[in-house]
Amino acid sequence: PQLANQIAAGEVVERPVSVVKELVENSLDAGATRVDIDIDKGGSKLIRIRDNGAGIPRDELALALSRHATSKVHTLDDLEAILSFGFRGEALASISSVSRLTLTSKTVEQSEAWQAYAEGSQMDVKVTPAAHPQGSTIEVVDLFFNTPARRRFLKSDKTEFTHIDEWLKRIAMVRRDIHFTLTHNGKLVRQYRPANTEIQTQQRLAQICGRAFAEQALSIACEHEGLSLNGYLQSPQDTVITETNFFYVNGRLIRDRLVNHAVKQAFAEYGIEHQPGYVLMLSLDPHQVDVNVHPAKHEVRFHQSRYVHDFILQAVQSALVQMPA
Template identity: 55%
Template sequence: MRIHSLPTQLINQIAAGEVVERPSSVVKELVENSFDAGAGQITIDIEQGGARLIKIRDDGCGIIKEDLPLALSRHATSKIATLKDLEQVASMGFRGEALPSISSVARLTLISRTQDSDCAWKINADGAEPDFDIQPAPHPAGTTVDVRDLFYNTPARRKFLKAEKTEFAHIETLIKRMALSRFATGFTLSHNQREILNLRPAATDIEQEQRIAGICGSAFIENSVKIDFEASGLKLTGWVGLPTFSRSQQDMQFFYVNNRLIRDKLVSHAVRQAYQDVLFHGRQPVFVLYLTLDHVLVDVNAHPAKLEVRFREGRLVHDFLFSALHRSLADVRPEHSISRQPEPESMPVRPGPDSKSVYSNPYNNPAQRQASLPLHVEEAVKTYALLYPQPEQKQPQSRETPPLGYAIAHLHNIYILSETATGIILVDAHAAHERVIYERLKQQFQTGSVPSQPLLLPVKIKVSSTEADLAEQEHEFFSSLGFELNRSGPETLVLHSTPALLGSTDMDTLIRDVLADISEHGLSPRLQEQSNHILSTIACHGAVRAHRRLSIDEMNALLRDMEKTERAGQCNHGRPTWIELSTRDLDKFFLRGQ
């Protein structure tokens, strides 16, 4: 067949295949145009999930009459002019394909007015017109794009649309995500003449947190850490959830680069690494994060729908993100999570409008606890809070009660019960001690000085020949961990010394577990990542075992260590190490003030 030029409408429809996947794709392109126009308020009206109508109005700068035909022409834009502009794109759109692509698969009407114009101008398009008829129309300053009957002329694509409810759910999710990128912009979203969202501009920190809470839920703000980190020309701000506030899916992960919502493997890996040893296995962190950097350092022209970007210095960005998040999570200490409420005497608990909620859910404020209490622990707390076991033990005299308080009892030889200035704390002794040992081992290992202590009697360990070969091969690595481990036969190892932090533990099992870790994960070249896993295994073996009775002095020593230890709120496996019950919670148990 002869080579021939394609019709204009077919060209636009082919382009639309990349840009317009479903109604939410149209909304995304048009709202981004409103962003670029400097809109302070954007109104989105949807009918039948977007299949019948998508109407978006903004109060932006508008388009002059002479430029309206160009706005509906392919590869025409006001946002870039040269290759240099393309290499440092600061706008959301820049290809000039959105409006002509949309008009080729729908009936589009564009109405716009600039601030200094006497009236607005209207233009209609369906992707096929060689010329456009421009008519005057009433309209305030700004732009309205009216898109009707999406895919009316491409019935095969219309058949792929999901149910109305599903398509609108995609639009609602999209608007929420876009609203998180522009706090200064107000958003109104309606479906079938019913208002669904009404988000006012958020200028102050409180208003921004209110918008976050309205979209992600109030529990997110109450269980998150605010980030503000800057280095090497990069800036990271936003909120990251505490490790104990996680989800089973990645549905509450929002990452913006220069206010553009993106999905990026490099970013995902940096976040996973930051949460590596504080998040319970199988759980997903939650975050709303904003990375700001020079536009020259990021290529936003890497994906047709602009959902992915390419960083020019990927390693720098990765390490910056990891360092910022890792440090922010490490800096969360008990004093940041303990309730800061006045004592009940100065602020009595008064009955609320629904006193029955005291019985159904006494923990109705997620900010005042680290995790929900199991029922059997809840009952134990009620009992011990009244009886205060071991009353003969006196608390150390101090002008100020430390964040985790002073130990009162060792419940079931597992949990430490501690009294604080604002309530009581329950600590999983093994999990907490495990984290303390782990962090100390990491610090010692990183400085190359893990103290070692000799054993009174060497320990012979029977292993397989493969394990013995591995132990001999990694002799220097074991030495760097504080172990003096030698091979004395084809299937025998002899242990002469251990890390001083471990104390007494089952060395036979510990060495086998460490060998298993090395066998599974290997070592070089990524020594740091794998060594942390091995150090975690060692810490788990060295931590105080459950059901071992602790004295009051031992428990208080552990509480003080926790207060000085990074990431003390979770054990090495991501489980919470402590929870709090405030005096207000205790009053609710016993209906005090009701």
């Protein structure tokens, strides 16, 4: 099973940001409202994720580290219409096969916390008592210590940390209800406080996309026959080149050329040739989209992609037309 885990790790765990992504998604699945992320040396030394979610019961700790152990998929329909982030039950097993992983957790029912430890090639997990408030802390030390080829592939600490920072911006943008912190080598780098009011939302937008973008952005809110699009478009007057191209489908961060194409086309029709920034959240019936195209789930396949494209195009067109002169 260890080899299988390491092979699976090849798909899921490419670099430190992939570990952060899997662990933070687990925290969000567990209903956490606060997630603290500590990184040392770009994540190659330490990735520590602490949450205040539901926790893992003592007798499920070892199981959580084994392959195909997921508490999230119960029926085939769940699989098709999955809305929660994780569902393959491979992330923890994969990560623990290429690192020294410690899982510490306490559920609300338990009076004490427990800790499970698994290291690279040894698959038997030790469970010992520990101190921890309700929630979980997952500590991943010495990532790829036993897969030197993969470790050599890592870029500088700064580059690996930047990937983590950029990924967190995208998640913090869509999960504005969550309090996130991010530290690197003991220094607090980001603090995203929960944004529940309009003013707080504006602050988070400014924090993530820059003040100019936030102050001038056009808001989008469109709905049509089961499709809805919400978010922000860089103002056509603002010609600063931005890397804010954030797109989400049913709350998931997605890489897709379709939205880029639609936004660009609408701006081009309006006489603007540069690539505008955007933060766009699309919601649709989960049965209308396949999320399993890629194991890391960055991509989707729309059943009616032309229709989705044209919906986004029209939403952007009408935002541009309605823009105050």
